[in-house]
Amino acid sequence: MFDTICAISTSRGVGAISIIRVSGNEAISKVAPLFDGKNLLEVPSNTINYGHIVKDNEIIDEVLVSVMRAPKTYTKEDIIEINTHGGIAPTKKVLETLLETGIRLAEPGEFTKRAFLNGRLDLAEAEAVENLISSGTDLERKLALNQMSGKVSRKIKKVRDIIVELMANIEVNIDFPEYEDALIITLDNLPPKLNEIKKELETLLEEAKIGKLIEQGIKVAIVGRPNVGKSSLLNALLDENKAIVTDIAGTTRDIVEGEIELKGIRLKFIDTAGIRKTNDIVEKIGVDKSLEIIKEADLVIHVLDNNEELTEEDQEIMTKIKNKTHITFINKNDLPTKIKLNSKDYIIGNTKKDNGLETLKNKIIELFELEDIKTNNLEVISSTRIINLIKEALSSINNALSNVDAKIPVDMIAIDIKKAWDLLGEITGETYQDELLDTLFSKFCLGK
Amino acid sequence: MYDLIVVGGGHAGCEAAHIGAVLGLKTALVTANIKNIADMPCNPAIGGTAKGIIVREIDALGGLMGIIADKSHFQIKMLNNGKGPAVRSLRAQADKITYPKNMLKALDETENLTIIEGMVEDLIIENNMVKGIVLANKQEISAKSVILTTGTYLKGNILIGKENNPGGPHGEARSNHLSDNLRKYGLTIQRLKTGTPPRIKKDSIDFTKMHPENGDDKYYTFSFDTEPLYKINDQQKCYLIYTNENTHNIIKANLDKSAMYGGYVTGIGPRYCPSIEDKIVRFADKPRHQLFLEPESLYYDEWYLQGFSTSMPRDIQEKMVHSLPGLENAQITKYAYAIEYDAIDPLQMKPSLENKIIENLFTAGQINGTSGYEEAAAQGLIAGINAHHKLKGIEPLILKRNEAYIGVLIDDLVTKGTKEPYRMLTSRAEFRLLLRHDNADLRLREIGYKNGTIDKERYEKLTEKIATINNIKNILRNTNLSLNEETKEKFTQANLEIPTSSVSLYLLLKRPEITIDFIKKLLPLDYPNDILEEVEIEIKYEGYIAKAYKEVEKMLKLEEKIIPEDIDYHDILNLASEARQKLEKIRPKSIGQAARISGVNPSDLSILSVYLKKKYNK
Incomplete structure (x- = not known):
């Protein structure tokens, strides 16, 4: 049995209400004495109760308290949710009061961890909840909800079923070699079956690309030599869209400078040193730094100065981004044109007058086919762990196919096929593997 | 006072008694009928897929089954020969007269071993420790340890249609009270079912309407220590026939008369070995089913109709058999029957096969819920070894899943239990590529030696074999193919593509189309065939084998996370109640x-791991 934990479970910011969640076998008994209203120990499960949180005869906040008794709760433990009146100060005060009673502050993701450990969620679902918690856009939330409701697990299961059927057939051939009841799987009739599995896996991966786009957004790097207007372009894009300003470190070593939402997809502007800090620093970044940024980005916006001729530095950047998804943006069209470009594939505009920004955004929508995403069904896979496992399963099936060519006996190829089956089983937690749990637990900060 | 009493003289009992005695225990084998020692009441064969590998493993560990089978068969085949090396397995048609005779002789010649006739009805138990046995005539024999290998004799019931007769496979007396007594001592007893097909008189069979099935034209032995004792051309034939629409109609029309379908059987039968009525009902769309006719012995003229096990009444069996091609005038010498018997819940055993409730009591074979001579013999062997180890205070021999089919068998039994008679299948072994027919000695002989069941001479033979294998591998590594006209010609003659560059013979052998036999044409290798075969397999499938070892490592890591014996699962509150x-x-x-x-489930395992970490710091 775990101890009782609590945390503010709504996002920190100024909202109408905040919710503090308490979970554990002492959740109700510890909150009840603080609550001036009905006796929480006696109220039925799944009720909302009006009252006040009181400490030392002082009313801390007017609250609604939900009581949910185990086991039919999110964590399968007793849960209390306190809806405070909002504002950071009263919420924090209530939380402090709870902590004083000996309830421990939950670690990030700990409620979900308990839901998993208490057997309420499978691995894919638990991961989905993680995504849901940290999801920013509407699309992301939908995606996470779909993954959580087991739709992804069902898709994986479907492929596993196809594989297991093939495996069973091969096994029958081996264990009952004289019986004619089953089709004999040979090197000739095996490839079509393997190709069917391969196609299913490839479809999943194809869909996963969209999932990844929704979940992880598009990393955009604005590059160019000093003084062409990179930071003003960034500021223009961010200001206009009421940017979701974050200070969250990304998954890689780079820092997300700011985000905007485009057709439900997050555009994350990345920079390692912070383009917007001071102009002095920007001057120093130079080409070298830009090159590093380019590697990390899904999209590169190369900014050029309309009022200057192309320099060597400009051309160097152009060579470097040739093979990346990129857009050339020529800034300062309010000044006389001195630049000469061979290609017509550019957008010309002016960040000061919001001129060309719409064209720029439309170009991004076009490049990433963002228009189509909303109409696509969202039962896609977004977790990197899941995608990697599918990739490994696919490579196992590809191994099987090349071993067919190498005329390896079918019962040996069965090893590759089973491997794919096991890997897919790991996604939903159907095969117990320590590494998987180790990874998972490190994510949930378990231990000791 | 015996050190060890083995109850039952079937395949489990014989191995248990033999190995106990070999290890120096003063041993008694108690059987109801000495004539039934090593009896083969069902199919006249030893081995088969996976089972043949088990026989090799028994031999590698010092058991008898392989040696006796080599002396007692009249046909032998390597199954799955066209497939990969991992799934090859021997099956011999064993003579039902010769096999038991040779086994009895081997037991007679075993020092420290006495055979006693008697029906065991109770155990002497003091403080949850076995102290001996009680016979039907109330005679008590005391012993320090007891191995029960009672087969189908615990409250055995023979069913033919509505007939229900208490008794063993040949209608002999059964043990009426032993299973009730075991229940009294706290063991859970389950009822299992199996069956056997009719036997046909040879003279009444028209073999001209049947397809002959021959033995292989190569010499094989189960044992690593015996030479082939048969002549390829003297092997007996088996025959293949098929059921037909008429057969199916007869069965469908009389289903209610079958003991199974008439609801007269309470035991659970095996799925992989269904009765013919089962096959007709479950696979209704199949127009025909295969049947094999196999001779039971050279010394009497009964033939076994494999695939036709049934619990129909006699008159229906007559009609069914007569509907088959070549059996129109067949004379049934023994009717098919189903047999129900008591078995213990194998979850009540430790991996050593010792009972968890009664100390020094071991069980092996059908009483543990398995099916098959080979599965029984394997357990008998391990029970015998571990009964000895227990008395001498030695760690029990527990084979791992990556070491032997025997390890898979026992781990499955004590971990998953079984609700139907358990038969070994290659698919049950996740590391079957490592558990091959060819390498059973390489896997297990040393273990046998360390456990005292393999003598020094046989062990030295093994170390010599290993050295030779490594030596040949080195030769192949260090010999490069010289692409002169002479070798090119050899490739052309063998219809093989001529390599474009000179590679080592080792790498050449890795190519799928290159065999060790072809390598022998390029470089004289004067070594026994089994050694060359081993070299070929290890080189050719090196990549796959390495992958399998990686998987083994993963498994072993989890096996090393020991759960303390005194763990209190009630202390771990978040476990799901089923778990x-x-x-x-x-x-x-x-x-x-x-x-x-x-x-x-995984979540239960996580909770368990976390608990162990917290409580025991493991």
Whole structure:
């Protein structure tokens, strides 16, 4: 049995209400004495109760308290949710009061961890909840909800079923070699079956690309030599869209400078040193730094100065981004044109007058086919762990196919096929593997 | 006072008594009828897929089955010969007269071993420790340890249609009270069912309407220590026939008369070995089913109709058999029957096969819920070794899943239990590529030697074999193919593509189309065939084998996470109740074993791991 934990479970910011969640076998008994209203120990499960949180005869906040008794709760433990009146100060005060009673502050993701450990969620679902918690856009939330409701697990299961059927057939051939009841799987009739599995896996991966786009957004790097207007372009894009300003470190070593939402997809502007800090620093970044940024980005916006001729530095950047998804943006069209470009594939505009920004955004929508995403069904896979496992399963099936060519006996190829089956089983937690749990637990900060 | 009493003289009992005596225990084998020692009441064969490998493993560990089978068969085949090396397995048509005779002789010649006739009806138990046995005539024989290998004799019931007769396979007396007494001591007893097909008089069979099935034209032995004792051309034939629409109609029209379908059987039968009525009902769309006619012995003229096991009444069996091609005028010498018997719940055993409730009591064979001579013999061998080790205070021999089919068999039994007679299948072994026919000695002889069941001479033979294998591998590594006209010609003659560059013979052998036999044409290798075969397999499938070892490592890591024996599962409050019950009952030795228990989910394992970490810092 775990101890009782609590945390503010709504996002920190100024909202109408905040919710503090308490979970554990002492959740109700510890909150009840603080609550001036009905006796929480006696109220039925799944009720909302009006009252006040009181400490030392002082009313801390007017609250609604939900009581949910185990086991039919999110964590399968007793849960209390306190809806405070909002504002950071009263919420924090209530939380402090709870902590004083000996309830421990939950670690990030700990409620979900308990839901998993208490057997309420499978691995894919638990991961989905993680995504849901940290999801920013509407699309992301939908995606996470779909993954959580087991739709992804069902898709994986479907492929596993196809594989297991093939495996069973091969096994029958081996264990009952004289019986004619089953089709004999040979090197000739095996490839079509393997190709069917391969196609299913490839479809999943194809869909996963969209999932990844929704979940992880598009990393955009604005590059160019000093003084062409990179930071003003960034500021223009961010200001206009009421940017979701974050200070969250990304998954890689780079820092997300700011985000905007485009057709439900997050555009994350990345920079390692912070383009917007001071102009002095920007001057120093130079080409070298830009090159590093380019590697990390899904999209590169190369900014050029309309009022200057192309320099060597400009051309160097152009060579470097040739093979990346990129857009050339020529800034300062309010000044006389001195630049000469061979290609017509550019957008010309002016960040000061919001001129060309719409064209720029439309170009991004076009490049990433963002228009189509909303109409696509969202039962896609977004977790990197899941995608990697599918990739490994696919490579196992590809191994099987090349071993067919190498005329390896079918019962040996069965090893590759089973491997794919096991890997897919790991996604939903159907095969117990320590590494998987180790990874998972490190994510949930378990231990000791 | 005996050190060890083995109850039952079937395949489990013979191995248990033999190995106990070999290890120096003063041993008694108690059987109801000495004539039934090593009896083969069902199919006249030893081996088969996976089972043949088990026989090799028994031999590698010092058991008898392989040696006796080599002396007692009249046909032998390597099954799955066209497939990969991992799934090859020997099957011999064993003579039902010769096999038991040779086994009895071997037991007679075993020092420290006495055979006693008597029906065991009770055990002497003091403080949950076995002290001896009680016979039907109330005679008591005391012993320090007891191995029960009672086969189908615990309250055995023979069923033919509505007829229900208490008794063993040949209608002999059964043990009426032993299973009730075991229940009294706290063991859970389950009722299992199996069956056997009719036997046909040879003279009444028209073989001209049947397809002959011959033995292989190569020499094989189960044992690593015997030379082939048969002549390829003297092997007997078996025959293949098919059921037809008429047969199916007869069965469908009379289903209610079958003991199975008439609802007269309470035991659970095996899925992989269904009765013919089962096959007709479950695979209704199949127009025909295969049947094999196999001679039972050279010394009497009964033939075994494999695939036609049934519990129909006699008159219907007559009609069914007469509907088959070549059997129109067949004379049934023994009717097919189903047999029900009591078995214990194998979850009540430790991996050593010792009972969890009664100390020094071991069980092996059908009483543990398995089916098959080979599965029984394997357990008998391990029970015998571990009964000895227990008395001498030595760690029990527990084979791992990556070491032997025997390890898979026992781990499955004590971890997953069984509700139907358990038969070994290659698909049950996740590391079957490592558990091959050819390398059983390489896997197990040293273990046998360390456990005292393999003598020094045989062990030295093994070390010599290993050295030779390594030596040949080195030669192949260090010999480069010289692409002169002469060798090119050899490639052309063998219809093989001529390599474009000179590679080592080792790498050349890795190519799928190159065999060791072809390598021998390029470089004289004067070594026994089994050694060359071993070299070929190890080189050709090196990549796959390496992958399998990686998987083994993963498994072993989990096996090393030991769960303390005194763990209190009630102390771990977040476990799902099903998982808690199973863990409580099975008491797995490691997280790895716990992971194989059905109903114990990943989340339960996580909770268990966390608990172990917190409480025991493991």
